[in-house]
Amino acid sequence: MNGKATTTRTRLERGRSALGPALELVHTGRAPTRAVLTAELGVTRATAGAVAAELEALGLIQVDSRPAAAGSQGRPSHRLAVNDTGPVALAAQVHADGYRAALVGLGGEIVATDPGCVIVSADPAQVLGEVVDAGAALLKGTGRRCVGAGLAVPSAVAEPEGTALNPLHLAWPAGSPVRQIFAERVRAAGITGPAFTGNDVNLAALAEHRHGAGRGAKDLLCVATGHRGVGGALVLDGRLHSGSSGLALEVGHLTVNPDGRP
Template sequence: MTGAGAPRSAAGAPRRNTARLLRLVHEEGPVTRAELTRRTGLNRSTTLALVGELVALGLVHESENPAPGAVAPTVGVGRPSPVVRASADVVAVAVTVEIDAVTVALVGLDGSIRHRVTSPAASRPSAPEAVAAVAALLDDLAERMRPVRTVGIGVSIPGTVRVEDGLVRYAPHLGWRDEPFAQPLAAATGLPVRVANDANLGALAEHLYGSGRGVSDLIYLNGGASGIGGGVISAGRPLSGADGYAGELGHTFVADNGIRCHCGAFGCLETEASRAALVAVTGVAADDLPALAVALDTGGPAVQAVVDRQVAALATGLRNAIHSVNPEVVALGGFLGTLLGHVGDRIVTAVRAQSMAAMADRVRIVPTALGPDVLLRGAAEIGFRDLLDDPEFSPQQEVTTP
């Protein structure tokens, strides 16, 4: 936004306070008005007016019902403070593009996933094909659903992305180089579009809503069809680097005499620990992680030999990452979460065995708490960004949902 002076809301308060309240309700879930007053330090009448504004904008609802699990007031005789909830009918479109599928979901401002559809791809889609698939899936949703208000689109890409303009610089497994993505998708849908790297979105989602909630320093590793992506939250903020490409932990060196990687190097983490190798030795369908979990648990010596190699590679990769970042939590998504579920404490034990005690004593290595929703939640988060920055933002567009 440009222009002199801070924008003011209809109630006359600086709009940044309205935005602050909206973000709190969005990120924290149902919260009492009294708690909002306490958390923001605003006075009660200001909170009342600003919540009223958010209600008038259709972004939140207020009810007298206590929040589930809310503690009843122990003193005072007044009525309990009303509970403020974000609206499920204000949605962002969350998109994930992978080599074998394009998925589109409508995610409510309250974090609910309202609907999701996946279009399997027989061969890896080109960028224009992926844009067309997203637009077609959205049209399909629009025809079958009742009206909701859509505020933006967030897209997760397994590659490096120039976030200012949504240009995909390099997505090796998709075979994309310098492919515009945000602009053609915005043109096709009439909605604002933001695009980001998949693992960076996973790190953001885990930090806000998952196993890294309340944690300022965390690493997220995404094990997808396209190898391993990494995202880092450091001191509570996404680690971006000079060009926005920080956290490519899939290409850190983990093995002598390793396999040649598409990046040109040998022995990258993503060549030594891969979904493809686990799928090949177990014979399960490539995208069926529940079946993979069963196959790992019941597999014979050949399966366990592959698991052992991958655990060793992953432990070395995590050792490198932990010594660089000093995280409190490492969250593993996709097939890496499945692998962790199979071997349990073996990974953290292997990491601790080769790490400085001060680094590894406190670190927790956990599966993503958001499960298969992790990238969609991260993509929705950037789809909501314009609205969260300015609650009066409107792209002037409606689509529909069930």
């Protein structure tokens, strides 16, 4: 192995632990150039270059080395963007008025979506099986590589069990093991990657923080009055604040004064 290849490998080994953080920075738009990536990661320019090259080789990002526009100061920095033909995640949502499945790429782009249905069975296993089947059909139609699946449900989801404590609007039994059921259906459909289930407003808050109204903010309060009831979620210092058992900010089910106004 020549000296240049050895140096490149050494730089990548030093920055390998930064691959995940680097991808998140590009994925959320906080590192549009290699110079910004270098500063955000706190590594050398060479290490950041090796990390960006590895992410590009994995098909996750695109590195544009064309020089900056005329008149710019300093050495031009390579531009970074997510690979719009890269892997996707299966995103599913179940609510009182139906369900929906979609494939979402890096950067939050919706690649494909299924219209879902307008009637939700009282059997969570049946509903989750249908929504996963819809997602599997989307994957087959697009031919994209799937790296995981996520499910949003209109219920507090207890941690670490992943049970839906109060799926009142779905007529599902309290304590339904939705995370276990969803993961089993995902595996049975041949979809690779981890499967996660969470409260719909919590997941909406994370999405708004990364790609929407809260982008660039350190903290975010989200209050949802969507399909039925009131939901809340809180992002503190870039992380979802869910409490010790996943029930923080369940504002729609909090009694402040038993004798107060409704």
